Amino acid sequence: MPRVSLRQKILNAALEQFHIYGYNGTGIKDITDSAGAPKGSFYNHLPSKEACAILILEEYGASLPVAMLRDTSKPPIERLRLHFETMRDQSALNGFTRGCLMGNVIAEVGDHSDSLRKTALAGIEAWIRQITSVVSEARACGDISSSVDPDAYASFLVTSWEGAILLARASKSDFSYENFLSIMFDNLLARPA
Amino acid sequence: MPRVSLRQKILNAALEQFHIYGYNGTGIKDITDSAGAPKGSFYNHLPSKEACAILILEEYGASLPVAMLRDTSKPPIERLRLHFETMRDQSALNGFTRGCLMGNVIAEVGDHSDSLRKTALAGIEAWIRQITSVVSEARACGDISSSVDPDAYASFLVTSWEGAILLARASKSDFSYENFLSIMFDNLLARPA
Secondary structure, eight states: OOOOOHHHHHHHHHHHHHHHHOSTTOOHHHHHHHHTOOGGGHHHHOSOHHHHHHHHHHHHHHTSSOGGGGOTTSOHHHHHHHHHHHHHHHHHHTTTOSOOHHHHHHHHHTTTOHHHHHHHHHHHHHHHHHHHHHHHHHHHTTSSOTTOOHHHHHHHHHHHHHHHHHHHHHHTSSHHHHHHHHHIIIIITOOOO | OOOOOHHHHHHHHHHHHHHHHOSTTOOHHHHHHHHTOOGGGHHHHOSOHHHHHHHHHHHHHHTSSOGGGGOTTSOHHHHHHHHHHHHHHHHHHTTTOSOOHHHHHHHHHTTTOHHHHHHHHHHHHHHHHHHHHHHHHHHHTTSSOTTOOHHHHHHHHHHHHHHHHHHHHHHTSSHHHHHHHHHIIIIITOOOO
16 A cells, blocks of 8 residues: 555645534644644645645545546436435435535635635536536436526536535434435426426 | 613624634634623623524524515515525625625534534524415415425525525625526526416
C-alpha cells in the first residue's frame, strides 16, 4: 500500500472535522489531533485554515457519486434516481448527520469568505452540469417532456436536494428524501403520457 | 414609545449577530457589544448562549411573512406565490446574505444541539403547516390538480426554498428563486388543463 503523506493525513482529518463540526467549530488543533500530528505541522503543509478548507471542498465536490450518472447501460432517468437514492442511503447510514459540506459552508461562512463561497459554488455548479447532461439525454430520447429545460431542472434538482438534506437532518428521518424522489420522478420528470 | 428592556435589546442584538455570523461565529461579547450592554449583563437575563439562540429561533420562525397566506381576498395560489416573492425580495435587499436562520442553525449545529435542532424543526414544521392549509384550499377550489397531496407539496415547497436560498447566497443572484417560482407555479402547482 502506498504510504499516505502527512499532508494527506491532515487533509483527510480536516475533511472529517469540518464535515462534523463545521468551519468555525473546527480548530487547527482538532485537525492535527485527529491526524495524529503535532499542531505546528499543519503550517508546514498548508498556509491557513481557509486554504485547507478550500482544498477539502474541492475534494468533497469530486467525491459525489456522479460516476453512475454516466453509466449508459441504464436509462438516463433511472441513473438520476439512483444518484439521489445513493445519497439518501449515505445520509441514512450517517444517521442523517453531516449533510452536504458545500451547503454547510455556504450556510455558515459563505457571507464571510469569498474564496470559500466561490469554491462551494463551483462544486455545486459542476454537479448541476453533470445532471443537466443526463436530463438532456432523457429529453432527447423522449423519456421526459420536451418542455423540460435541462439547465433549469438540473439546478432545481440540486437545490431542492440541498433543502431536503436540511429537513432530513432536522427531523432525523428520510421523509424529505422520499418526498423529493416522489415529486421529482413521479411528477416533474415523469414519462410523458 | 414603550421602553425596550435590556433583555429585549440583548435578544434583538443576538438575532442579528447569529443571523450574520452564525452560532459558533457569535460570542456573548459580540451580542452585548452590539446591544450596548456590559458583557456580564447577558447572564442576568439569559442562562446561556444556547438558551438565547432557542428564543431567537422561535422569534425568527414567528417573523416569517405568513400573514399574507391567510389573506382570503386573494386566490390561494396567488397568496402562496406572493409569500415566496416577498422572501425573494427580502433576500435581494440583503444582497443575498444571511439566508434562513432555521436552515443555518440546522446546517451548522443541528448535529450538536438537540435543543437547537428541535427548535429549528418546530419552526419549519409550523411554516409547512401554514402552507399546507393554502395548498389544501387551492385544491378544494380546483385551482390545482386533485392529485396534489397538500402535506407533501407544502413540505417540498419549503425544503426546495431552503435549497434555493443556499444557491442564491453562493451565487449572489436571484436565479434560483426565479427558477423555483417558475417550476413550482408554472408546473407543479399549475392550473389543471
